[in-house]
Every structure is written in structure tokens, then in C-alpha cells.
Amino acid sequence: MTLEAPNEALARIIDTALAEDLDKRGDVTTTSIVPAGTSMTGVIRSREAGRIAGVDAVRLVLSRLPEPASATIVAADGSDVAAGGTVALLTGSARTLLTGERVILNLLGRLSGVATATAAVVRAVEGTGAAIKDTRKTTPGLRLLEKYAVACGGGVNHRSGLYDAVLIKDNHIGVAGSITVAVARARSSLGERFPIQVEVDTLEQLDEAIACGVTSVLLDNMDPEQLRRAVARVDRGCHVEASGGITLANVRAVAETGVDSISLGWITHSARSLDLGLDVA
Numbered sequence: 600m601t602l603e604a605p606n607e608a609l610a611r612i613i614d615t616a617l618a619e620d621l622d623k624r625g626d627v628t629t630t631s632i633v634p635a636g637t638s639m640t641g642v643i644r645s646r647e648a649g650r651i652a653g654v655d656a657v658r659l660v661l662s663r664l665p666e667p668a669s670a671t672i673v674a675a676d677g678s679d680v681a682a683g684g685t686v687a688l689l690t691g692s693a694r695t696l697l698t699g700e701r702v703i704l705n706l707l708g709r710l711s712g713v714a715t716a717t718a719a720v721v722r723a724v725e726g727t728g729a730a731i732k733d734t735r736k737t738t739p740g741l742r743l744l745e746k747y748a749v750a751c752g753g754g755v756n757h758r759s760g761l762y763d764a765v766l767i768k769d770n771h772i773g774v775a776g777s778i779t780v781a782v783a784r785a786r787s788s789l790g791e792r793f794p795i796q797v798e799v800d801t802l803e804q805l806d807e808a809i810a811c812g813v814t815s816v817l818l819d820n821m822d823p824e825q826l827r828r829a830v831a832r833v834d835r836g837c838h839v840e841a842s843g844g845i846t847l848a849n850v851r852a853v854a855e856t857g858v859d860s861i862s863l864g865w866i867t868h869s870a871r872s873l874d875l876g877l878d879v880a
Contacts, residue, residue: 641696802829
């Protein structure tokens with residue numbers, strides 16, 4: 600798997616994280632204990648099985664600290680690692696490795712946790728044809744990175760923000776008065792620049808959205824029987840996405856209803872960080 604990390608976003612977050620950790624005084628513990636120029640070899644290991652994402656954080660953090668250190672990546676983004684498996688080997692300045700340790704592990708663990716959660720869901724629906732998508736329920740400031748981690752886990756990225764796709768949700772419909780009016784207004788304003796997706800809660804709303812010729816429907820909080828009926832009504836007329844109340848335990852049942860995709864907020868907003876550690880080799 601070849602994936603390209605959003606390194607501009609990653610570098611920005613790393614600069615913020617290092618400034619947060621070091622402030623004006625720097626790492627007072629390390630600089631008081633470890634003489635300048637002291638060498639160290641370290642290894643980043645995963646303490647549990649998981650899917651890796653964000654290894655570029657290792658190299659970028661090291662490059663931003665004064666004394667030189669380098670990393671050899673053993674587990675690339677998108678690869679699986681076993682409990683106890685090596686992710687990266689680090690060599691160089693002990694001051695740099697010790698000072699950068701927490702920022703590296705925070706970012707790498709967070710993104711690998713998102714990738715691991717996504718991979719578990721992707722495995723659960725294997726063979727159904729349903730794609731697993733993320734949402735905008737991301738950590739503020741980390742969206743590009745968390746969406747990249749979803750891709751490392753085998754998922755598909757939904758819209759990046761409010762600027763690149765039209766998703767007409769229940770509150771838009773409530774303000775506009777109906778799905779028909781909301782879709783008409785969007786088309787009048789935007790033309791054909793954007794596909795239009797409409798969130799629906801009932802089969803009656805679904806029929807209205809289909810009649811409007813929308814590109815995609817988002818079936819919100821429907822049980823498997825409702826989803827099957829909805830898929831039959833659409834009859835391949837547009838993309839069908841399911842969302843709401845979907846867990847690892849029930850995701851396969853949702854996928855087997857015939858929906859094209861399943862969007863999950865929890866793979867980003869509630870994913871547990873992968874447990875990683877840096878040890879002196």
C-alpha cells in the first residue's frame with residue numbers, strides 16, 4: 600500500500616505540539632541530566648497489535664530539534680504490527696530523542712489508533728461490497744491527519760469540510776421547509792459543480808429525495824429492515840450510504856442490506872490511541 604501523508608498539516612501540528620511541550624525553557628529534565636552530544640539508540644515498539652499511521656511524525660519531530668538524530672522506519676503507514684513489533688529504530692542525540700519522545704508517541708499513537716479502528720470495521724464488512732467512510736467528527740486541527748489515518752486503515756474519506764461537497768441535513772431541510780426546496784436552492788446557487796447528498800430519516804423522505812434526482816442519500820439511524828427497503832426503493836438510482844447507531848458489532852448486518860457505504864463518526868472521534876513506547880535499545 601502506498602499512501603502519501605499530509606506532511607504540511609503534520610508539520611504544523613508538530614510545531615504546535617513542540618511549542619506546547621517546551622515553552623521558553625525547553626526540556627529542563629533532559630538538559631539538566633543528559634550532557635550535550637550524548638548518543639542514544641532507541642526503538643519504538645507497539646505494545647499491542649494494530650495498524651500503523653503517521654510514521655512521518657517521527658522524522659519530522661527529530662528534524663525540528665537542535666541536536667541531530669535520525670529514524671529508520673520498520674513498519675510503514677498502512678501496515679499491521681503485532682504486539683511487541685518494532686515500528687521504528689532511532690539513533691543520534693539522546694537529548695533530541697528524549698525531548699521529542701512524547702510528541703512522537705502522541706501523534707503516532709493517535710493516528711495509528713484511528714487506522715486500527717478503521718481496519719477492524721473494514722475487516723468486519725469484507726466481502727459485502729460496502730465501503731467504510733469517515734465523517735467530519737474529527738479532532739479540531741487534526742482532520743487531514745485523521746482522515747489520512749482512516750485511509751491507512753482501508754477506509755474511504757468523505758467530504759473534507761463544508762466547502763467541497765453538498766450534504767443537506769435535517770436542519771437544512773427544516774429551515775428550507777422541504778427536501779425539494781432545499782435541493783432546488785442548492786442547484787440554483789451552485790449549478791452542477793457539486794454532487795448533492797441528502798440525509799433522510801424516513802422512507803417518505805427517501806422517495807422525495809429520489810424524485811429530486813439527488814446523487815446520494817444518507818440513511819440516518821435506520822434499522823437493517825428499513826435499510827433493505829430503502830435500497831430496494833433506490834434500485835441503483837443513486838449512491839446509498841448508511842449512518843447512525845452503527846457499531847463494530849452490527850456493522851456487518853448493515854453492510855449486508857446492500858448499502859454502498861457506511862459512515863462512522865466513532866472511528867475518528869472515539870478511537871483509542873494505539874499503545875506505543877520508546878525504549879533505549
